[in-house]
Structure formats: C-alpha cells, structure tokens
Amino acid sequence: MRYSAFSIVKNALTGNVNWKPAWRQPEPKPYYDVIIVGGGGHGLATAYYLAKEFGLKNIAVVEKGYLGSGNVGRNTTIVRSNYMLPGNEPFYEFSMKLWEGMEQELNYNAMLSQRGIINLYHNDSQRDAYIRRGNAMWMEGVPAELLDRAALKKMLPFLNFDHARFPIMGGLLQKRGGTARHDAVAWGYARAADRLGVDLIQNCEVTGIRRENGVVTGVETSKGFIGCGKLGLAAAGNTSRVGEMADLKLPIESHVLQAFVTEGLKPAIDHVITYGAGHFYISQSDKGGLVFGAEIDGYNSYAQRGNLATVEHVMEEGVMMIPGLSRVRVLRSWGGVMDMSMDGSPIISHTPIDNLYLNCGWCYGGFKATPASGWCFAHLIARDETHPVARFLRLDRFERGYPIDEHGAGPQPNLH
C-alpha cells in the first residue's frame, strides 16, 4: 500500500481497519545471495540499496531483536555534513544529499527538518578552527556560514553569552543540517526493502559464521543455519562479538553514550546547537521535548545504560550553555552501545575474508550517515569495489598509517 494523504483519509473514513502491516514476517530461506547481520538503520539501508540500486534479488537482513532496536532508535536524531577532513566530508555530504530525497524515495515520512546546525565558539583559536572547517566544507561544495556574536544574539537570545570563562563569540552554521525522526528512518528503509523482496528476519540472533576453504558459507542463527553467498556485518556496538565469530581482529571498543529528553515545551529552540566549551548538543523535537546529549561515559560497556556522574556532567554543560534549562524537567534518559573506532571515523571495508564485508566504527555519528552508509556498503557488497566517497574508510588504514582523526585525539576511543 502506497502511503499518501488520500490513503490516510480513506482509511480514516473506513475505521482504520484496512491498514496492512508495513513489512512481512518471513521465515528464513535456506540460502540467500547476500545476508546482512544487523537490522538497524545501516543494515536496512544496505539491504534497500542492494535491491534498489544494485538490482540484487535474494537478500536477507537478520536481526537478533526487533528492527531498529539498537542505536537507530537511541540517538539524538541529528543530521549534518559539517566535517573537515577530506576522508570524511564528501561521504557525509553524499549522505546529506540522500537525506534530502529520502522521504519521497521511500514513500515514508521521516520528518526530516533542515533547521540548521550551529557549532558555538568561545575564543579566537576556536573561531579560527571553525573558519578552517567551514572553508574545508566549501572546498567540497558544502555551504557553511560563520556567525558573529551579534547575529547569534538575534537568533539565539537564550544562550549564556557572557559566561565568565566561556563567553560565546559566535558560531559556525550549516543551514542544511537538522534532525530526522530516527525510528521512521529505520521503518521507512525496512518497508521499502521489504517491498523489493528483502526478507527481514527478526528475533534471529547470529551465533556463528560458518567458513569453508577460507570463505563464508553461511551463518548459524537461533533459527538454524542460513547459507549465503556474501555476508555483510552491520552490527554496531556488537561488531567485535560478531567479528570474533570470523576471527576478525578489529580496532573497535564498545562504549556507552547517553541521551536525554525533557517534558514537552512550546517551540523554544529552533536549531540544533552544539556547545564549544563541552560536547553538549541540543534540539527540540516536533513533540516539544528538548533532546540532548554529550560525551560518552568513557569506559567500555555493552550495557544500554550509563552512569549518574555523566548525567550530572551533561546537565551542567546544558545549564552552562542555556541557563533557562535549569527550569526544565528531564523526562527520560537512555544509553546506546557505540562501536568506537581508534580514530573516531567509520569503517566500510573488505575484510581478510573474500566474501565478508564490514560496516562499523560509527562512534556516535552513525545516524546522519545512515543513507550513505547503506549505499556505499551496498556498492561494496554488490560490485566488490569501494564506493568513491568511502574510499578512505578502509579497515587497513590503521596499519597503513592513514587514520582519519577529526579530533586529533589519537588511538584512544574514549577521547573521540
């Protein structure tokens, strides 16, 4: 069923009993040409583009929980392409362009809102760094704008401009950045992939990867053995666990990142705003809640919950940036398990095993990359060659000495 304004009216008038499930619940077939492990945003997008752009037919996504039960439903929904390094920026801009056409393509309302993202700066050197980043964006054809204090005061009067230690001097604006409804992105890709014949197999945990003569022949799962011609891993925080089944040695640590949402408010914050004196970022959802987060907790964790010390730190940063936040009540907080890579940049790559492909290392920037990650991973799997914009995101860049370290923090995952 194609969704449209007409279908909403028609179903409303007939008591909303004729809606069909958005996707099937198939039992696994004995063999697929391609299996994707992980039914999150990236896995579902990969399956969709494999079917849509690369014409593959016999595809399955296996997911240990329910679709979108991981980080795609746990992030702060920010979409942007304001990176600096040449290994990253073209990739994220490719993603941004896919976002801009995604809802029409998927026939699904992902509530993309290009409200603009503003990175604040607090001193001269930080301003210079943002000018450099803005220029790096322009060099890749991505518009960026430097805002001074006066312009910011007009746009965001509620900020703490005269903080004694971290006065706000201005900000870097990417107008095309914004937010998207994260669950809808997973559901939109799932529905579109299902309509192209992809089998989405939920509650099916991969317990082993079977190999013969050095190539993958299939996966052992909680629903039995499923054979495959090619296997793609998109398991996010559990990448190391799945990789271990194929003896992959990976430059990944799993860390917990927390996010928060407040009670619903009238429209107050029109943009996505990030703090330059900390790692705090905030936006307001269409429902009215303020959605925000900051750093990872800083220790290895597979638990989807964080620590109170970090909660306190995030709140302090928020109130430092927007003093009015002290009057708002937090409604919920949650944690997600991040696949932190050694340079803070992702991996879309071949592996030492010929028909095994890897998509991981998204740190806490995976959501904005969902469409491009899916497209480039599908390209890699279908054609067995790297997509041009993802050519730097190789697994072997670490041993070859070509890390893509936006923060310059070195191989220390809890600092990215």
Next chain:
Amino acid sequence: MASLIHCPHCGVRPKEEFSIRGDASLVRPDPEASDEAWHEYVHIRANPRGRYLEHWQHVAGCRRWLVVERDTFTHQVFSVTDGAAAARGTSR
C-alpha cells in the same frame, strides 16, 4: 557501575575519584618489534562482553595506577590490584 571501589591503598572509595584509561591486558611490544606487533598493540582491541581488565587511576586519592577487573555488561567489579603489583604478577 559499582559505586564503591576498594582501592588497595585507600580503602573503599566512591568511583568518581577514579579515572578510567582502558584495556590493561595489552603488553607494550619491544621497541624493535615488528610493525604488525605495534599495530596490534596500538589499534586492535579484544573488546570483550564480560570480564575485562582495565587501567584505572585513583586521581582523587593515592594517584596510583590500578588494574580493575570488571564485567563490561553487568559492571560488576571483581578485583582491584595495584598496577605495579599486577605487572610483577604477570612477570613482565
């Protein structure tokens, strides 16, 4: 995570006094070791889901480096050892 950590030098202390550096199971290779050995030491992590040896520093206490054995899923802490003692124990 456990909110109280038993420091071998200072006794039971709140975990906020400690900072966590990361994997303590890695052994620094010889300076002349191969590129592969250094690559594994600098970049490759076992990243277990379960028991994990970690370097912690008691920054608001004795400032000693400690080796903490912790579960990365339940966050239960099994043991806290002084870093130097742990290193001698593994005869490095």
